[in-house]
Amino acid sequence: MADFIQLLIAGLATGGIYALAAVGFTLLWQTSQTINFAQGEFVMLPAFFVLIGMSFFGMPFWLACVAALILSMITLGFMFKKLLVDPMLNHGTLPLVIATIGLAILMKEGVREFYGADAWPFPPLAEATNVTVLGAALSLQSLIILGITIGAVVALQLFLSGTRTGRQMQATALNPSVARILGIPVERMILYTFLINAALVMLAALLITPIYLAKFSNGELLGLYAFIAAIIGGFNQMRGAIVGGLVLGVIDNFTAVYISTQYRLVVPLVFLIIIILFRPQGLLGRVEERTV
Amino acid sequence: MKLLKSIASLSALALMAATPAVAQVKLAYIGEISGQLAVSGGNFRDGVVLAVEEINAKGGIAGQRINLTLYDTQTNPGVARAQTQKALDDNPYAVLGPVLSGNVKVTMPLFIQAEMPHFIGGEAADLVTLGDKYLFRTSFGQQIGMPKIANYIRDEIKAKSIALIWVNNDFGKTGRDNLLKELASRNIRLAADVSTEAGQVDFAADIVKLKAANADAVFVYSNEEECARIMREAKRQGLKGPFVGDTTLLSQKTIELAADAAEGVQGHVGLTSDAPLKEVEEYKARFQKRFNYVSDHNGIKGYTGVYAIKYVTEKKLGGKFDRKALAEAMRGLTITPKDEPGILIETTWDQNGEIDRISFLAEVVGGKQKITKILPKIGK
Numbered sequence: 001m002a003d004f005i006q007l008l009i010a011g012l013a014t015g016g017i018y019a020l021a022a023v024g025f026t027l028l029w030q031t032s033q034t035i036n037f038a039q040g041e042f043v044m045l046p047a048f049f050v051l052i053g054m055s056f057f058g059m060p061f062w063l064a065c066v067a068a069l070i071l072s073m074i075t076l077g078f079m080f081k082k083l084l085v086d087p088m089l090n091h092g093t094l095p096l097v098i099a100t101i102g103l104a105i106l107m108k109e110g111v112r113e114f115y116g117a118d119a120w121p122f123p124p125l126a127e128a129t130n131v132t133v134l135g136a137a138l139s140l141q142s143l144i145i146l147g148i149t150i151g152a153v154v155a156l157q158l159f160l161s162g163t164r165t166g167r168q169m170q171a172t173a174l175n176p177s178v179a180r181i182l183g184i185p186v187e188r189m190i191l192y193t194f195l196i197n198a199a200l201v202m203l204a205a206l207l208i209t210p211i212y213l214a215k216f217s218n219g220e221l222l223g224l225y226a227f228i229a230a231i232i233g234g235f236n237q238m239r240g241a242i243v244g245g246l247v248l249g250v251i252d253n254f255t256a257v258y259i260s261t262q263y264r265l266v267v268p269l270v271f272l273i274i275i276i277l278f279r280p281q282g283l284l285g286r287v288e289e290r291t292v
Numbered sequence: 293m294k295l296l297k298s299i300a301s302l303s304a305l306a307l308m309a310a311t312p313a314v315a316q317v318k319l320a321y322i323g324e325i326s327g328q329l330a331v332s333g334g335n336f337r338d339g340v341v342l343a344v345e346e347i348n349a350k351g352g353i354a355g356q357r358i359n360l361t362l363y364d365t366q367t368n369p370g371v372a373r374a375q376t377q378k379a380l381d382d383n384p385y386a387v388l389g390p391v392l393s394g395n396v397k398v399t400m401p402l403f404i405q406a407e408m409p410h411f412i413g414g415e416a417a418d419l420v421t422l423g424d425k426y427l428f429r430t431s432f433g434q435q436i437g438m439p440k441i442a443n444y445i446r447d448e449i450k451a452k453s454i455a456l457i458w459v460n461n462d463f464g465k466t467g468r469d470n471l472l473k474e475l476a477s478r479n480i481r482l483a484a485d486v487s488t489e490a491g492q493v494d495f496a497a498d499i500v501k502l503k504a505a506n507a508d509a510v511f512v513y514s515n516e517e518e519c520a521r522i523m524r525e526a527k528r529q530g531l532k533g534p535f536v537g538d539t540t541l542l543s544q545k546t547i548e549l550a551a552d553a554a555e556g557v558q559g560h561v562g563l564t565s566d567a568p569l570k571e572v573e574e575y576k577a578r579f580q581k582r583f584n585y586v587s588d589h590n591g592i593k594g595y596t597g598v599y600a601i602k603y604v605t606e607k608k609l610g611g612k613f614d615r616k617a618l619a620e621a622m623r624g625l626t627i628t629p630k631d632e633p634g635i636l637i638e639t640t641w642d643q644n645g646e647i648d649r650i651s652f653l654a655e656v657v658g659g660k661q662k663i664t665k666i667l668p669k670i671g672k
Contacts, residue, residue, distance in 0.1 A: 261488055
């Protein structure tokens with residue numbers, strides 16, 4: 001039983017990080033029909049912003065995190081939208097998807113050229129101690145990751161449903177044409193989603209990098225898992241992405257222990273195929289109909 | 293204007309032709325500069341580069357400057373084969389690398405066909421049994437190291453059961469098989485056998501399995517980055533150990549990446565820049581000054597490989613650059629630091645290219661590898 005609880009918490013903690021990246025997928029899709037295949041690299045890059053702040057500019061960890069957050073929002077939010085998404089969006093979804101794949105390669109190779117192919121240690125947010133719950137020794141770091149993830153998602157949900165700007169963003173996501181008629185500054189709302197995505201990937205980077213270590217190739221797996229999580233949960237629902245991420249993290253861990261380490265990626269993919277076959281809109285997604 | 297340019301170009305060409313050409317000998321490094329094993333391949337490369345720079349500064353090998361070309365396998369067997377073919381087409385005198393045992397295996401037929409001496413970093417036990425007369429190790433094969441580790445587990449740790457976590461590639465699989473054989477012969481029980489993937493980043497589930505095994509000691513056998521991630525996750529989940537391992541677990545890079553999670557790790561190291569030997573200490577300082585980081589065992593492998601080529605060419609072949617003669621002279625050869633300071637530690641190669649050296653028992657104390665005992669060469 002103790003093993004089961006430990007696995008569950010560890011799975012939920014990892015799944016929470018996938019969920020943060022997956023939420024970014026759904027946000028960008030809902031507001032601007034952008035499928036960002038560089039999302040994994042978006043999680044990888046802020047960790048290097050932090051390391052650069054600490055090693056090149058001698059900043060303390062917290063200040064480097066603040067600087068990295070600002071830099072992430074400028075580069076991965078504002079500049080990503082203005083320099084890549086806006087010019088490409090007029091050409092349709094597919095060219096934009098290809099452009100984001102290119103961006104992912106550029107980011108990965110850029111980090112490798114600048115910072116090297118080695119992995120680098122990254123400071124954890126909390127000391128590695130344990131808390132005993134129901135006889136199971138749970139990692140405090142896992143609990144903190146889970147807590148921060150839940151906190152971030154709740155805060156985002158409150159922002160979207162409880163503030164005027166949040167409701168305007170939701171209206172933009174539902175129907176930009178009607179939102180524009182109603183006087184909602186649609187362009188600004190879309191920009192806000194890109195900035196929120198940048199903040200989310202920065203948070204995910206802070207949580208995952210102490211475990212993965214900072215490495216140029218970290219985005220490959222993260223991007224894949226986040227994409228699978230978003231599809232499993234429902235690409236057009238934020239809460240779907242959260243559920244998808246958590247489910248994926250738990251399945252991954254249980255597969256590794258109770259089936260085989262070699263099949264840990266296979267089982268989530270089989271689950272993905274089952275979802276696509278029997279519930280293509282995802283676990284919590286809504287059916288989108290199109291007139292042809 | 294065109295005429296002036298033509299005259300200038302012809303003059304430059306004439307000047308170049310009149311300058312006596314400096315004789316050069318080509319060496320190639322084919323290694324894991326990027327990809328999953330970049331930590332090891334990068335260290336090996338820097339060891340090679342340091343040795344080449346030092347030798348060139350002193351006039352080269354037998355008066356010929358070394359022209360070193362680097363080829364990146366990207367830790368990918370397909371790329372490794374293509375890069376090896378490219379390197380061989382350039383007709384080097386000898387090759388350093390690859391480091392990854394799997395890449396050594398896939399490129400082996402090309403080296404045999406080209407009759408090219410190659411100084412590898414791979415440690416998989418079977419590499420010297422595959423009929424490659426031109427292969428020479430730069431560190432122990434697992435069949436040499438594992439009996440020493442098994443003795444250490446029985447005599448020093450006094451463990452009756454072991455939980456083993458290993459990486460499922462050529463290096464990890466043959467290492468595991470050799471270790472299990474040695475443990476069984478010493479009546480040490482295998483409490484858990486956890487295989488992991490190369491490049492794996494999340495070890496939460498694997499550590500839960502190790503905890504459940506409740507063994508007397510945990511044996512970690514993987515590449516440096518994965519070793520560090522395993523140790524970090526073990527600390528995160530409160531797995532107490534004791535943790536035992538081989539060279540990769542106690543390497544400087546693993547200690548740097550794992551930080552305080554590596555504290556107390558102990559085991560056997562075949563090669564280390566923390567060895568309490570004057571030549572190694574001086575090498576470590578030179579490496580750190582040149583590359584601004586501490587060399588691990590892979591750096592020493594690359595460095596000593598180049599110096600072995602230099603020694604044999606100058607002292608055994610009389611300055612003649614003959615590949616087949618180089619390979620022939622290497623077999624059964626012993627080089628001491630007195631003969632060639634760049635070899636750092638007295639080293640013997642047998643007829644199959646296997647190596648024999650002293651080795652070390654070590655422990656991580658205060659974020660550093662501390663040598664606790666020096667084990668003699670097997671042949672002594």
